[in-house]
Amino acid sequence: MAAELSRRQWLALAAGAGSALSLPAGWAQSAQRPVQRLITVGGAVTEVVYALGAQSLLVATDTTSLYPEAANRTPKVGYLRQLSAEGLLSLRPDAIVGAAEAGPAIVLEQVRAAGVRVELIAADHSFAEVLRKVQTVGRITGREGQAQTLATQLKAQWAQVQSTVAQAQRKPKALFILSHSGAPLVAGRGTAAHALLSLAGAQNVVQQFEGYRPLTAEAMAAAAPDVLVNSTQGIEALGGVDAFWRRPELALTPAFARKALVMMEASQLLGFGPRLPEAVSQLHSQMLKATA
Amino acid sequence: MTDAVNSLCCEHLQVTAHAQGDTLAQVHASVQSGRFTAILGPNGAGKSSLMSILVGLRKPLAGRVVFKGRALQQWPAAVLAQHMAFMAQDTQVAFSFTSQEVVEMGRYPHRHHPKADEAHVVQCAMQATGVMHLADREVATLSGGERARVHLARALAQAWHPLPDGSARWLLLDEPTAALDLQHQHACMQLLRQRADQGFGVVAVLHDLNLALRYAHDVVVVPGGGQAVIMGRCQDVLTPQCIEQVWGVRGELLHMQDGVQQYVFGAAPAAAA
């Protein structure tokens, strides 16, 4: 798992650890001071805050924080990769918790230098990532107890989901489609979607490349997925399920014959937040149903 | 002053239109200061190409130009600009420079040794060509003739003051009268003749034989087709036979009341070869 952490994530971790070690005593004192104003960057992290009941501490979130509904009404600090130092500091936060991709690094440095606790959570597209998010948020918000409870709950859920998946008779061949502009953009190795499909007991039919890539109709026919997975937002953007099935490149796939499509809300599907066990469970059962 | 210092010599020059073109003209002649020399010839004969070579913009296929005893290639551009002013055939001025600013550019070669009367020089030059009233107008908005007179004023301003070494100043002009109306054609020619009489070396490419006959001392006829040029005094060279041979047009010579010879050209072409 360590090998999958990108160099950038290592640097983020190292920076976090380094700053934790090198900052003067003043910071250590503030570590004990309870956090009263929190900014979260990254949809899953925000979800955890609400799950722990700490939303009263939340002063702002980023544009990828769409769940729950209340998160949409918080002030937005922009896209998680392009934050603004002054913008963050203008909200006078005590702490900022973010997903690993939060940046740019120099902005986070400047915010740290101003005395704000900045913690980024390494991503590896696994359940351990979810637990890390729960633990970190629990620690920062001073809700370790609720975090522990939630973690136990999630672990139990996860164990059940894993056993259901393990007992399944077959592994459906699946393909995750991110978006449909021109050629469909599908998920290869190393993506959150790929990890999700594997966790849900499916076999990703396109493993020859990494990241999201456009796929030609021929390649899609050759890959021959039995079921297609998409986000509800993606389907809506196309104009509905019927419009989706009218796409010519899908016509030659086995999935087309059965109209085997599984849709889920994007942030639940790919966010690797507290709804992960639920998402995997749903995905698994719906995929089996669609390919029955 | 020896002849060499006061002359612009072409030594065995071969003039071509492009670097690889056919030879248009052969020139082995020298032009003296204190004389107004006109370069005449039919279209495409190589007049403008010759002019480009004379000012050093282009290199000849063979031969060289010697200016004031030194090969033209050896003259540093900054120094040459103090001795010789050039007016191109048609200069498009970019941006919205005014006439006065364009004439002031003529003083650029002398920027390291400005005289006390720089502004006065510019004004006098503009007055000489009659463009004083256009001083604050953008050159790009002027008519062709007005533009030509502004550029002439610039050339005059460039060669305004006598040179410290006492050698002659030179004015080289490519078709200065092409865009001018009748009145200004003669005014321009008169100006150039005056300069020549004051000791300038003046060389101008002209289209109008009559203007050359009236105002220029000498003429260089470029027949084209790779032939050698014909050089000499205007009256001597520009005979009806020469005109018919070079331009293919019949001309009848008239003697005017003021003693100047002028031609009236007939429509009958030369006999077919």
Added chain:
Amino acid sequence: MTSLWRLPSGRLHPQVVIGGGVVVTLLALILGSTQGAYAIAPSQLLSVLGNGLLGGSTSSTEHLVFMNIRLPRLLLGLVAGAGLGLAGALMQGMFRNPLADPGLIGVSGGAALAAACAIVLGPLWFASLGFTLGSWTLAVSAFIGGGAVTLLIYGLAQSSGGTRVGLMLLAGIAVNALAGAGLGFLSYISNDEQLRNVQLWLMGSLGHARWATVWLVGCVVALCTVAAMALARPLNAIALGEAQAQLLGVPVERTKRYAIVVTALAVGSVTSATGVIGFIGLVAPHWVRLVAGPDHRLVLPGSALLGASLVLVADAVARTVVQPAEMPLGVLTAFIGVPLFLLMLRQFRNKL
């Protein structure tokens, strides 16, 4: 139309142009100082400045925000705008065309391509480079890329008669298209994070400003401005055409080479620090010429001053219009610049 400010030709006095430019830039600087997501009252601002200059107490957040975040950003915006405006004026003078832009000689295209290479291929090919240069990898790559592409285009434009400006234009179009294709390919093979980073870099931002960057870019731009003033009168003469300028004693080849080097340095250093910020080099010289005339002795410094002011004002808007988020600067300058450019085209349609 003579008055205290204007010459008979309707243009402003040179002293008014330069003096006015300095005043406008200072005003823009003051405006930028007071604007920002983090509210700092003017009185606090003065005390922070006082502390900063006299070395007083440094613990307040206002001090930190202003001295470490906002001030370097303002100063970077100032030198970036100055560099871009100056380069635009130089290129318009060299190409003898008021629609020329520093991008024509490939600096921004090359810088963008090199930056994308650093982002996408860096971890694969130059992993060790990343460690030695650290956070400077991107900026250094962009600078080198801009210089290399400019050199390529310059080389392509050489002929027996020296640097052909017309050839340079065509070579610039071709090479810029190639850089664009390269960018497209890199975008294709990149992962999401890299793709997003490339996109954000291309949109331009002053958000990466830190004091080291400000000093570096500031020194380069200052040197370029001083060096460029020597080109002012030669560029005036070049407006008559290169042949005529040569016969006025202007060292035309040297002037063009000089102009290209200064432009590449100024735009290269600015782009490597801020990403691609467009239209400043196009619009600033045009406006200066409108009020001050085309004399490059005024247009060069005037474009630097106006460019600085434009960037400062645009950045103040970028930082506050969607606060606490911020809009990429290049997007804003494009929004402002494109309508202005179209207006300019209308004005010039008869002269083109």
